[in-house]
Amino acid sequence: MLTVMDIVILSIDLFSVVVSVPGHLFVMLVNLQDWTKNVKFHLNDQLIFCISLFSFVHGIVKICSDFSFCLDMGYITIDDKSYISVVLSTVSFCVLWYCTWLSLYFCLKIVNFNQGFYMYLQKNFHKMFPWIHIMSTMGSFLASLPVTWDITEHSSNSTNCAENQNLFLLVSNGKSLKVIMVVSFVAFLLFFSSSLSIIISLYRHIKRMKTNMQSLSYTSSDVHVRVTETVAALFAANAVYYFTLLLCAFLQDFYIWQFVIAIILSLTRAPRPIILIRANKKLEIRLRQWLHCCACIISTSNNSE
Secondary structure, three states: OOOHHHHHHHHHHHHHHHHHHHHHHHHHHHHHHHHHHHOOOOHHHHHHHHHHHHHHHHHHHHHHHHHHHHHOHHHOOHHHHHHHHHHHHHHHHHHHHHHHHHHHHHHHHHOOOOOHHHHHHHHHHHHHOOHHHHHHHHHHHHHHHHHHHHHHHOOOOOOOHHHHHOHHHHHOOOHHHHHHHHHHHHHHHHHHHHHHHHHHHHHHHHHHHHHOHHHOOHHHHHHHHHHHHHHHHHHHHHHHHHHHHHHHHHHOOOHHHHHHHHHHHHHOOOOHHHHHHHHOHHHHHHHHHHHHHHHHHHHHHHHHO
16 A cells, blocks of 8 residues: 555656656757758767657656556566666666766867877767767666666565665665666766866856957857856766665665655656756757747637637
8 A cells, every 4th residue: 555655756756757758858859850850960969869868768667667566566576676677777877878978078079188088089079979879878788787686686575665666775785786886986987077177167268258358259158158057967966866876775774765765866857858958059949939839829829719
């Protein structure tokens, strides 16, 4: 039987999906329209599209599994838990890595260093695709396999809805936690270094703008600020998500913290579409156009009545 806390968690999960899914669909639809129209799929658009795609998949799978675990507890086998946990883990890793590649892409486009390897990456980063797509997806899947082993070893008689719906809680003391820590550490190392470089570059950019106003345009400054806000927001959202996962290892025995962790993990997904739309001027303009059209349609229908 569902408890009050179970209903609260399911409601927050549902709210997070309802809020984020339309935004992800908008991002994917606009990028697909431009791809079919212009034939070219720019690297920036590819990365944003992939983040939205995997975030969308994660939200749908998560809410479906939540309701399955809580409403049909007796029909969910240990194998079902293993499959679902691997999918969720793989998609989560993919989101993290594509956010990392997006941050690195912005860093290569904006920040200028004289180091040879950095200059090599600036010239050849776009040539590394589609290999980066393949390696990110396959690497995320392989890194998620230990979750299956830990789920299999876990008792299948658990009746705690919060624990069952948040599958990472089931494996927070096993092999998968070590894999999560290693994979996320490598990704965050790249993520943090590129984000920090962009922030330092913005600081220097503003400092030069104050001393020589004519040499720097408002447009370049606006783009720089937009990029900095994007990478900082993505870094914060992913950091909160994975830091919360690590807390599972230390707070697993505390019943109330299982609910708190599940709620935090759900809420970190909600603002992601807004961050991605803010990252791309084209998406922001298109969203305003769509909202304006919707407002005109509603206004026309109201006047006709």
